[in-house]
Amino acid sequence: MTAGAHLPVMLDRVLAAIAPRDGAIYVDGTFGAGGYSRAILDSARCRVCGIDRDPATAPAAAALESRYGGRFQFVPGRYGDMDSLLAARGIHAVDGVALDVGVSSMQLDSAERGFSFRADGPLDMRMSSTGRSAAEIVNEESERSLAAIIRDYGEERRARRVARAIVEARGEAPITRTGRLAAVVRQAVGQGGGGRHAIDPATRTFQAIRIHVNDELGELARGLSAAETLLRPGGRLAVVTFHSLEDRAVKRYLVERSEARPLPSRHAPDAPAGEPPPPPPRGPAPPAGGAAGPLPAARAPRDPPRRSRDRRQPARPFGTPARRRADGDAERRSEGGMRRSSTLLFALLAVAMGAVSIVIGTEVRDLEDRLAAIHRDIAREQEALHVLRAEWSYLNRPDRLEALARRHLGLRTPGAAQTMAVSDLPFAVQPDAAGGAPAPGPATPAPLEISAKAAGTAR
């Protein structure tokens, strides 16, 4: 792989996004032929760390090291590990990260690397020449698993048909060459429409198997997270993507991390308690087919990569922030729950107290009513007493009584002619001859009748 063999894509946009400056330090996470590294080093008196997992990039890296001296350093490995790779070299913070993800044209063009469906070669596809090869995947995975890989990473509508064809073909003989795999896939998919501009029917299946073999989406996710960790506040990230799966992953990441309230960067000076972290500086618009710009100084929650065969955990696995967020959610939910329960408790207390006060209020009103009734009774009785006293004082005089009797009963005081002495009564008791007790008279009521008659005549 030589520097002259490869034309870096979107170089101007990447440089504009990274905006190299003197004294700064940058990471070229997908060194390849070193196009980006060279351009950054030529733009400013800065330092660049070039990372590549492909050992075939070593000669190009050596050329840059000798040309730029201490300003360029090659770091073999995966960009998903960039933070630990650089930390091992004493670098803990950088000013910019550039990623040109995917396969290089040099890798594609080398038939012996096994990436190409155009040129026949061993079915390998491993960028780092380690781990399971494409041939192992194609010959060992189940039909179901192959279909999922081809559908998810290749966005191939006929994934099941292709998987079935692969399984049938490998039943005849293991598929070990790119040429044979391409033929099997083309036959399964058919030529379809699209004329001469139509893509090769094997394109999607080859892309899917390559992404799976190299865990490219997992690497991208880990790389974005590692870059965010490494970047200083105001640091810049430029990512050039090739297909929609990468594009979506990067844009979703940037959107999520821009919208999320960023956690303070471990490189940021301690903010005073209660003070929000500073907003990230504005960057240029992301280039078409890529995304670029300053990254909020925080790490990213994202979906974990699907079907990652890499058992290594990233320095800060994607699950961690997601878990942190989930914990935060759980905390908020439980906080909310507690708040709701205490509100409910207060509400219940308030209702209970309200009920008690209503009962007490009712009792008080009853008592007040009864007291008022008693007061009214007392007033009535006092009035009656006054009346009786007045009547008494009126009737206490005989002349008034007489007038009343006269007026209301028609009685008059008898005159002298209407009265007689008892001794004058005809039935007056006579002493017996012997001078003893008087003999009982024949009838005693007569004088009364007379009196009554006498009284009656008076009317």
Ligand SMILES: C[S@@+](CC[C@H](N)C(=O)[O-])C[C@H]1O[C@@H](n2cnc3c(N)ncnc32)[C@H](O)[C@@H]1O
């Ligand atoms: C598209 S090329 C980059 C070309 C580069 N921009 C240039 O100007 O030469 C992608 C390179 O990234 C490397 N690569 C892909 N995934 C990687 C990973 N996870 N870690 C490190 N290098 C990776 C590949 O080996 C390949 O060399």
